[in-house]
Amino acid sequence: MKNQIDNMLFKGAIRESHSLWSAPAILVHKLRLDGQPNYRFCVDFRALNVVIKFDPYPLPEFEEATSKLYGSRYFSILDYCIGFWQINIKEERNERTVFTVPFVQNWFNRLPFGQSNSPANFRRLMDIVLKILVGEECYVLADYVIVSSKAAGENASRLENVLARFEKSNLQLHPRKCVIAQPQVHYLVYVVSRNGVSASAVRWKLLKISRTRRS
Helix, strand or coil, X not given: CHXXXXXXXXXXXXXXXXXXXXXXXXXXXXXXXXXXXXXXXXXXXXXXXHHCCCCCCCCCCHHHHHHCCCCCCEEEEEEECCHHHHCECCHHHHHHXXXXXXXXXXXXXXXXXXXXXXXXXXXXXXXXXXXXXXXXCEEEECCEEEEEECCHHHHHHHHHHHHHHHHHHCCCECHHHCEEEECEEEECCEEEECCEEEECHHXXXXXXXXXXXXX
16 A cells, blocks of 8 residues: 555655545455456545535446447547546645545545546546547547547547647546557457447456456
């Protein structure tokens, strides 16, 4: 846990602070394909989520968005470099994000995972940045952007439009996780191609590991 706290401090995502608000932080086991142990740092914001005003901004439906990809021949996937952490929190609201680990409290400078309104805030930003491109030239799913087209040149043109908006908004991508103009791409645990969307081998392997651990 200390290593993950130090990493977040280094990136400026959090800072030491004190507040009357507080949520517990835990490490949650995350499945890996090689079966080796891996842990994700999580803050339990359930108590906060009960009392804060819910943001009803609409989130994309996976089935609705991916159904519109059918018939496309080229796909590009853009992955943000920790997308939520690229959104600053107003100073007067930082105290609501305080979490406690042994001997110290921290709060988030950037939008945290686990708060009920974080996905809505992130989606709102994407709709503002990409404006009329969403639903026409690209689709936003979670913290990914999918650019699809029937021709390679068209994919390049649409990709240029999306990247120009990101550059203007100072949004950063993770280069190693981006895929450009491929006939088949992996999105989460699914395969997206001209034939539609299907479960990937990764999904089945994770399910097998999960069932083995439960048994």
